[in-house]
Amino acid sequence: MKDVSEVQSVSNLPIIWVLCAATVLISVLQTTLYVRKCLSISKKSQLDPSLSRQAFRIGMISAIGPALGVFIVMVGLMASIGGPMAWLRLSIIGAAPTELSAARIGAEAYGAELGSDKYTLTALAVSWFTMALNGAGWLLFTGIATPSLEILRNKVSGGDAKWLVILSGACSLGIFGYLNSGDILKGWGNRTAVIVGALAMIFLVKTVCKKFPKLMEYSLGIAMLIGIAAAILVEP
């Protein structure tokens, strides 16, 4: 058990916050540089200067809903992968499910489960490596290939656009089916969390969110809370 409490304290060390901040600051730097460039280009053109400010405000306000969802999910993520790493991962590419999958896959490759007694510092390191390697896939691809995406897009859309949509849906179902399977076989607590989480999401999207489209932004966070509550009732 010493190892487990060690994982908790080490993954929240102040120095880890500082080291994680490096990557978060790159995102801030990129955003600042683009805002500056936008304003200077807008000045050189004949565009109404208030447009840029209005667009920035729209972005800030419309993001509040989904950002609250990120807030709720992050509290959960902080508990399983540590505060600073959750902050880093949710500030850059990677939504909570992706990061949790990577963390869990890393732990499984080491032969431990997230939050179990076998989850030592080494298991934590494998989880962190896996998240960084996974995120690097998107970052390196867009960092290198974005200029050629214009050409690529034309070629891809020349194919069967409908099939492409179904293809990505099928891939997602396959991945989350796999991720659910571990929980379904684990025990009644996790089984309940998966099943009630899924049913709550389906119910929310199909009924409540149809009437109140704004709730859609919160649907994942709400479904998560319902799933957790049900699981606690079944197996506290």
Place this chain on the structure above:
Amino acid sequence: MKEEELMKEWKSSSIRIGSPTNIMAALTAFIPVIWLCSSHNCWPPLQTVLTAWGMVAASFGAFYFVEPISYYAALGMTGTYLSFLSGNIGNMRVPCAALALDTTGSKPGTLQAELVSTMAICGSIITNLIATSSAVLIGSAVLSVLPAIVVDGLTKYASSAIFGATFGNFAIKYPKLAVFALLIPVLLKRFTSFPPAFVIAFSVFGTLLIARIFYKNKWISS
């Protein structure tokens, strides 16, 4: 200056800013784990890390390419750099950019549209940073105030509930596929001892194959 020249300047500075920052972030994301391993001497075996990498690439590798390509039309060049550095693309970046374009009456492909969508995405990134940073501050406080049973529940069940909810959201669109997507890995895990990487690949490609058959026979549509 003419719009055409400005557009050229915009595109070239977009690459000059976006490309190095995205590549740099890919590298700096390793700093914490490298420090962890060297300071606590807990380097995992290379083989384990490579196995985990292979497994995670088997699940998400296709998305490294498919997502940037499929979102490109909605985000544009600058939007792509910004969105794939800061994430939350489908639920945050694309809706914000689209709303800003609508509200300002900007026509896609124009310089105005480029600037407006970029500014909207930048605004949404700031909100997201505020949310994650305050989750750090208030989130911990909230956790310490919450009763142990709730914190315990979050720790044990948060990921299961999120995975279930995400699966549910996809299942709404493709209910028939969802049955197979869940049955394949459950049966494989229950009745075989295949390694996880194999089970992931079998779940994804099995579901994909079934989707292809359904699509060809017009049993599902997008």
